[in-house]
Amino acid sequence: MSSLVFYLLTVAIFFCIYCIYGWGLNLQFGLTGILDFTYITFVAIGAYFAGVAALQPGNGGIGGQYILGWHLPFPIPPIIGGIAAAVLAILVGYVGLKRLRSDYLAIVTVSVGQIVWTLIGNITPLFNGWDGLAGVPQPFNSVFQLDFNHYQWVFLVICVLFAALGFLIIERLTHSPFGRVLRAIREDEDVAAALGKNVFRYKMMAFVIGSIYAGVGGALTIAYIGAFNPSGFTTMETFIIWAAMLVGGSGNNRGMILGAFLVPVLFNEGTRFLPSPPGNPLLAESIRGMAIGLLLIFAARYRPQGILPERKTVFRLDGLPQGGEAGGDRLVPQ
Amino acid sequence: MAIVSFPSSILKVTNLAKSFGGVKAINDVSFIVREGTVTGLIGPNGAGKSSVVNAISGFTRVDRGVVELAGHDITNQAPHRIAARGLIRSFQIARELQKLTVLENMMVAPFQQLGESPWRALISRRAVMREEREHLAAAVDWLQMFNLFPLRDEYAGNLSGGQKKLLELARALMAKPKVVLLDEPMAGVNPTLAKTLQGYISRLRDQGVTFLLIEHNLSVVEAICDHVVVLAEGAVLAEGQMNELRETEEVISAYLGG
Numbered sequence: 001m002s003s004l005v006f007y008l009l010t011v012a013i014f015f016c017i018y019c020i021y022g023w024g025l026n027l028q029f030g031l032t033g034i035l036d037f038t039y040i041t042f043v044a045i046g047a048y049f050a051g052v053a054a055l056q057p058g059n060g061g062i063g064g065q066y067i068l069g070w071h072l073p074f075p076i077p078p079i080i081g082g083i084a085a086a087v088l089a090i091l092v093g094y095v096g097l098k099r100l101r102s103d104y105l106a107i108v109t110v111s112v113g114q115i116v117w118t119l120i121g122n123i124t125p126l127f128n129g130w131d132g133l134a135g136v137p138q139p140f141n142s143v144f145q146l147d148f149n150h151y152q153w154v155f156l157v158i159c160v161l162f163a164a165l166g167f168l169i170i171e172r173l174t175h176s177p178f179g180r181v182l183r184a185i186r187e188d189e190d191v192a193a194a195l196g197k198n199v200f201r202y203k204m205m206a207f208v209i210g211s212i213y214a215g216v217g218g219a220l221t222i223a224y225i226g227a228f229n230p231s232g233f234t235t236m237e238t239f240i241i242w243a244a245m246l247v248g249g250s251g252n253n254r255g256m257i258l259g260a261f262l263v264p265v266l267f268n269e270g271t272r273f274l275p276s277p278p279g280n281p282l283l284a285e286s287i288r289g290m291a292i293g294l295l296l297i298f299a300a301r302y303r304p305q306g307i308l309p310e311r312k313t314v315f316r317l318d319g320l321p322q323g324g325e326a327g328g329d330r331l332v333p334q
Numbered sequence: 335m336a337i338v339s340f341p342s343s344i345l346k347v348t349n350l351a352k353s354f355g356g357v358k359a360i361n362d363v364s365f366i367v368r369e370g371t372v373t374g375l376i377g378p379n380g381a382g383k384s385s386v387v388n389a390i391s392g393f394t395r396v397d398r399g400v401v402e403l404a405g406h407d408i409t410n411q412a413p414h415r416i417a418a419r420g421l422i423r424s425f426q427i428a429r430e431l432q433k434l435t436v437l438e439n440m441m442v443a444p445f446q447q448l449g450e451s452p453w454r455a456l457i458s459r460r461a462v463m464r465e466e467r468e469h470l471a472a473a474v475d476w477l478q479m480f481n482l483f484p485l486r487d488e489y490a491g492n493l494s495g496g497q498k499k500l501l502e503l504a505r506a507l508m509a510k511p512k513v514v515l516l517d518e519p520m521a522g523v524n525p526t527l528a529k530t531l532q533g534y535i536s537r538l539r540d541q542g543v544t545f546l547l548i549e550h551n552l553s554v555v556e557a558i559c560d561h562v563v564v565l566a567e568g569a570v571l572a573e574g575q576m577n578e579l580r581e582t583e584e585v586i587s588a589y590l591g592g
Contacts, residue, residue, distance in 0.1 A: 183438075
């Protein structure tokens with residue numbers, strides 16, 4: 001396999017994973033208006049728990065200090081990753097969603113991210129500290145026995161299946177009465193409450209479901225790379241997912257696909273091909289961050305609703321009674 | 335002797351009190367709203383009208399007193415619980431759900447929709463769709479009655495001020511409420527539309543809907559309110575029919591002037 005094909009397969013796999021990340025964040029922010037500035041922490045929790053669920057029991061020595069070690073077969077680890085992220089979301093949600101308005105919640109999420117990052121790095125027996133987990137088995141490869149290059153195809157199929165299922169679920173939720181209530185809450189929490197909607201409960205549901213997407217995406221990431229450590233969930237990672245959602249179009253799951261292509265793939269990966277001038281090995285890395293920042297600024301200035309904005313819901317009314325009632329005597333519909 | 339039967343009270347407010355710091359916004363307020371009537375709540379600015387509406391609808395916690403809706407104590411309950419019991423309110427400045435269409439604004443209103451559960455939205459698609467059709471039919475009916483049907487697919491944020499007020503009322507009625515609290519429904523509405531809105535409220539009252547409304551336009555109050563409660567400095571100053579209140583000394587000096 002040529003290195004270019006290998007590279008393109010890697011990019012395609014991460015494109016699928018970023019779509020999954022993005023749909024979760026889109027449910028939280030695009031639909032519900034929840035400002036989650038530590039989305040990557042839920043990705044990380046999903047990755048770590050899926051990792052320790054798939055790994056053999058740790059030996060307690062160097063590189064082998066971690067909890068669980070259940071050696072569970074795929075796809076159980078991603079399910080555990082999703083559940084772990086959901087549990088963290090419930091804990092954060094109880095603190096942040098009950099009484100706080102969105103801007104204060106944003107501060108809470110940033111704090112949570114810092115706390116989790118520091119705890120995971122410093123408490124080595126949890127997930128092997130700053131060195132992180134390594135040697136996480138590749139899904140189904142004990143059956144296929146493929147070398148890493150050819151295994152790429154198998155993993156791409158797994159990711160496409162997860163992304164397809166994720167898209168189906170998120171689209172159904174978005175265009176259901178549930179999604180409508182979330183958008184009502186985004187527009188005006190008081191009005192939603194005055195119409196009998198339990199705002200806290202719905203925000204919690206959106207927060208948890210979005211975090212499950214993050215957790216499952218994280219589980220796929222660790223299953224692919226085989227390793228994960230605290231350098232994998234920095235603020236920059238959250239920024240990239242946010243940028244993808246805002247550029248693609250918040251509130252639109254198809255826009256999120258476009259955003260996942262433009263930001264993590266085109267801008268983040270494409271800039272890797274920029275030549276590195278001698279003596280400035282970090283220049284391309286810096287340009288990458290700047291390029292994404294500029295893209296976000298241009299999007300905010302010229303297309304604040306994103307390239308593919310939220311679509312207007314138009315109901316089909318065929319078969320319903322229409323016309324002739326206005327101005328009539330009957331005011332209470334039967 | 336003729337027997338006069340009064341409709342029973344559906345909303346009962348007893349000794350309500352609320353202070354913000356040292357300011358007594360609501361000071362021992364008591365009144366009742368009878369079923370199938372329009373009750374007006376009037377008074378000068380700062381009299382505590384909006385505070386009373388906020389307290390009744392759960393948006394402000396009261397320090398003391400009891401609010402009963404159809405015999406149930408709803409004092410200090412969360413707004414969504416009060417709404418679910420059948421008390422729907424509007425806001426002083428129309429608060430439409432801007433980035434939802436007019437029809438979607440209507441469709442949010444019905445309680446406990448099947449598809450509002452994410453699980454049911456995923457697995458009971460057919461039942462959810464059936465219920466959606468039922469709600470859609472009711473929403474279309476209301477929009478036609480309020481002449482908003484041609485605007486059904488417009489974002490609610492694009493409506494005029496008066497149309498937003500109409501939408502708020504239609505949306506409230508879509509929830510099949512026992513009592514509708516309207517906070518200055520005529521504010522910012524042109525005279526023709528105000529007349530229309532007034533007509534709707536009267537006719538809905540005749541068909542059994544109960545209203546409590548805050549209003550500054552006294553000719554509107556006189557035309558549609560069966561009973562009027564006058565508030566001043568957070569307390570009930572007087573109550574009765576508007577034509578009687580016009581003759582009451584305290585009401586004249588505190589509110590009506592002249």
